[in-house]
Amino acid sequence: MLLREQLSSRGSTADDTADHQTYLPFQIMEDLMDKLNVLNYDEEFLKDLKMRPLNKHYFALQTNTGEQFFMFTSLSAWLIRKAGCKFEQPQEYDDPNSTIASILDATREFGILVDFPPNKLKQGCGKHAVYILNSLADKALEQLKFVWHKPKPPPELDEDSSVVEDDSELLLERIEEDMAAEDSEDDEDNLLNIDDLQNIPNISKVVIDVQKPEEILESNTNTEEWRLELEHVLPLLKVTIKTDARDWRSHLEQMKHHRGGMEETLSSAKSQLEKLERDIGGTMDKIQSREKFLNSQLENLLNQHRSMQDELAKVTEHYKEVSGGVTERQRLLIRITDELELVKQEMDERGSTMTDGSPLVNIKKAIAKIKSDIAEMDVRIGVLDHTILQARLKDKNMLNSQISA
Known part of the structure; x- marks a missing residue:
């Protein structure tokens, strides 16, 4: 944690923005799952296509490109239909470019801004795919006239009524309270009422005489017998308290134990982490300096490469135009060649009939x-x-x- 805090303190605001952009698809994906559950996609989408339910980070992480792309196109088509627009269900063997183009056209018809190239959606995952699905889900909710309301917390209950006593959990405080209550009940049963005492004549004198012994009281109990009786009763007086994993005291002890272990480990690893931080910082500085040097050295070559790419694009376009004219001329040449063959065949037939003398003899x-x-x-x-x-x-x-x- 210390290393992370130190590295984050050295970072700039741009790094914080980059981290936010990195984790943003995960947050949007969780919101998307809530919207899909509201749209009842379990019954209307998954059962019709016989697909497995999606996890909350399905489109945020790349796992299986083919499966994710098919799921993305199918879910987009379903959301477009839920939003009130006709859209055919895509198949696995359809052209991906045409499918993506159709989805983006339908998305633009809803007024959703699309400012990225279509090839960003070929993987079927990432922030662009999550953005398209989330926007279409919003349009589908608007079509259903669904409105989000603020959550209403449940009414707060009193501590006495909210806390449910567990009979299986034996607490020392509860045992002491029960024992004190029993003793008080026994004492109340044995004590006389004050009003009753006042009705008895000369009771005060009798009580005073009883409470004031004339001599010092001495116990006549045998010490050995008392010890034997104590040893006999002592096991019955023991209170066994069962530890429960749900008890907050055990959790607190575990937290203290883990905190002590973390402090011990951190004290031993702090120096190594600081050294590692210095090494990483020096390496990053070297990499940045070398990157700047390479960029300065390769800038001319990169400019030449860009210009050559532009020329190549122009030549390729010109070649396509010329190749189209050549194809048309080849077709014309084939047609003229066929006509010439027919003319040659007719001339050969006529020449053979002109040189033949059999008609004259006849x-x-x-x-x-x-x-x-x-x-x-x-x-x-x-x-x-x-x-x-x-x-x-x-x-x-x-x-x-x-x-x-």
């Missing part, structure tokens, strides 16, 4: 056949003409013969 054969058919038809026509002429001459002769007759 034409000549057809002409020759047509000529033979024409000659045959001419012969048939001549025969028919001759037959018709003979028939006419025959008819003419028959007519002449009839006329002459």
Whole structure:
């Protein structure tokens, strides 16, 4: 404790602020658990998704990144729906970037300030995740019109009525009080009332005579018998007080014992801790001086590195633009190549038909056949003409013969 106090006294206000920022997520996480219990997340969220209950520091510490991220997205989606906005339940195999972007868009619609990059939520834990969940829980409580009230302490009871006596705890004071009460009751039973004494005549003289012995009283009890009787009764007179772990006296003794041990240990370890503090202080000073030296030496290189990174980003962007044009031109080239192949195929077919002589031979054969058919038809026509002429001459002769007759 002394070392911690000395180190904290040497720190600055910035260190106190850093410590506060470090422990702030734990405090917000505890408030978030209270709000989730008010929203009845045990029945409406955990049972539907069949998940285990969250502990009070679940999102403040990193344990299992995949499980915490899925729990964060699922709980955020449930809170968004509780706040009155439609939101689909995310799945394990969804794209994390799109899921985070959807959650942040819904968060901004509620008017919640988001001033950090989305990749801070990929781990599913930390102060940014706790901040988003706590803000969404507030919006869900506003949707339910829930209002926090100041706590009302229970009415204070009197000490006599609030303290319940434990019969199993045997205290020496209680035994003494009971014994004193019994003795007083016996004495009251044996004593006469003052009014009764006044009614008895000459009672004062009798009492005075009894109270004033004429000679010194001497005990006639045997000493040995009295000791034997005392030894016989002594075990029965012992009072056994059972120690209870709940008794504040035992706790006080333990605290005194532990405090003495701590003081003894601290006295022996104080010198070593002071030496350790001096060593740590010297080492921290050396580290700070070396850090400043390295920063001064590497400042030019860091500036060059930043400029090179900017140039690389510009070249990468230009490459993406050019690569997009090249892809489009490649597609155009493939289409033109296909059309050229079709044209070449048609030209090859036409060239093969032009150099082939079989159609000309077929034409000549057809002409020759047509000529033979024409000659045959001419012969048939001549025969028919001759037959018709003979028939006419025959008819003419028959007519002449009839006329002459």
